[in-house]
Amino acid sequence: MAGICYHRRVPGIALSLLAAVGWGGGRVIAWLGLQYLAPALGTFVSVLSSLGALSLVVTFFQPEALNLSWTIALWFALVGVLNFALGRFFSFQGIKHLGASRASIIQATNPLFAVALAIVLLGEIITWPIALGTAAIVGGLILVVSEAP
Amino acid sequence: MRQNLLLGYAFNIAAALAWGAAAIVIRKALSEGVSPLGGAVVSLFFGGIVLGLMSLGQYRRRTHRVGWAITLFLISGLASGLGVTAYFFALGLAPVTVVAPVSNTSPLVTMVISQVFLRHLERLTPRVWLGGLLVVAGVALISVGQYL
Numbered sequence: 586m587a588g589i590c591y592h593r594r595v596p597g598i599a600l601s602l603l604a605a606v607g608w609g610g611g612r613v614i615a616w617l618g619l620q621y622l623a624p625a626l627g628t629f630v631s632v633l634s635s636l637g638a639l640s641l642v643v644t645f646f647q648p649e650a651l652n653l654s655w656t657i658a659l660w661f662a663l664v665g666v667l668n669f670a671l672g673r674f675f676s677f678q679g680i681k682h683l684g685a686s687r688a689s690i691i692q693a694t695n696p697l698f699a700v701a702l703a704i705v706l707l708g709e710i711i712t713w714p715i716a717l718g719t720a721a722i723v724g725g726l727i728l729v730v731s732e733a734p
Numbered sequence: 735m736r737q738n739l740l741l742g743y744a745f746n747i748a749a750a751l752a753w754g755a756a757a758i759v760i761r762k763a764l765s766e767g768v769s770p771l772g773g774a775v776v777s778l779f780f781g782g783i784v785l786g787l788m789s790l791g792q793y794r795r796r797t798h799r800v801g802w803a804i805t806l807f808l809i810s811g812l813a814s815g816l817g818v819t820a821y822f823f824a825l826g827l828a829p830v831t832v833v834a835p836v837s838n839t840s841p842l843v844t845m846v847i848s849q850v851f852l853r854h855l856e857r858l859t860p861r862v863w864l865g866g867l868l869v870v871a872g873v874a875l876i877s878v879g880q881y882l
Contacts (some may be wrong), residue, residue: 597828607817608791618806628768634811650772663752682742714879725868
């Protein structure tokens with residue numbers, strides 16, 4: 586059993602790395618595009634492209650995944666506004682002003698906000714790893730922000 | 735210059751805040767036992783509608799090399815879509831305590847790619863590299879800490 590788990594973990598880690606490369610590469614390529622096009626229009630094109638790619642994946646691998654109730658679909662519509670219309674748009678605006686690397690470091694702090702909101706809204710508790718992680722993130726941000734690009 | 739810098743920080747923090755808030759709503763939606771991939775498609779669809787409205791009139795304010803820029807954004811969107819797909823499939827193969835820290839190294843990937851291909855556009859000092867490493871380590875601790 587342990588062997589089977591190990592054999593599943595290796596491709597899992599490879600796919601996690603591929604995710605990091607996809608997101609990291611996407612940011613750098615967007616930065617190039619932002620030299621010539623307004624962020625709102627660029628974000629719109631990139632979201633359409635992501636939508637096309639994911640729709641193909643769902644159609645071929647998980648066609649049943651789109652069987653969502655109206656309530657769940659509305660939750661995901663809200664996610665779309667927060668994550669893509671606002672999140673990706675602000676992200677591209679941030680990249681345009683600071684460059685891809687510094688922007689990606691600041692944007693990577695989003696789990697900190699998720700944890701803070703979960704503590705305030707859902708009553709979750711602060712654990713030691715979360716406290717240490719918060720300290721590391723704040724320290725890293727101070728290092729990046731205290732030096733002008 | 736300074737105003738531009740402050741605006742840049744504000745936009746990036748706003749992005750992080752929007753994604754942090756989205757993560758809470760995603761957790762709520764996924765607690766109903768639905769497929770994350772299906773949810774991602776619905777999210778992209780609605781996000782696309784709002785962005786379409788936001789970008790009305792932007793095309794007239796274009797500069798030169800619009801076709802090249804649109805091609806770049808299409809590739810960028812495909813890369814992000816690949817990232818999301820790989821992330822969800824990774825979650826099916828390995829625990830989130832492994833997948834989240836590894837996939838959250840994307841800022842370091844951005845820095846490496848930027849320094850290899852776009853060194854003329856931005857210069858990264860050891861201080862920025864250290865800052866990036868600290869943020870990635872912190873995010874990994876928080877990601878893992880939520881599941882311990």
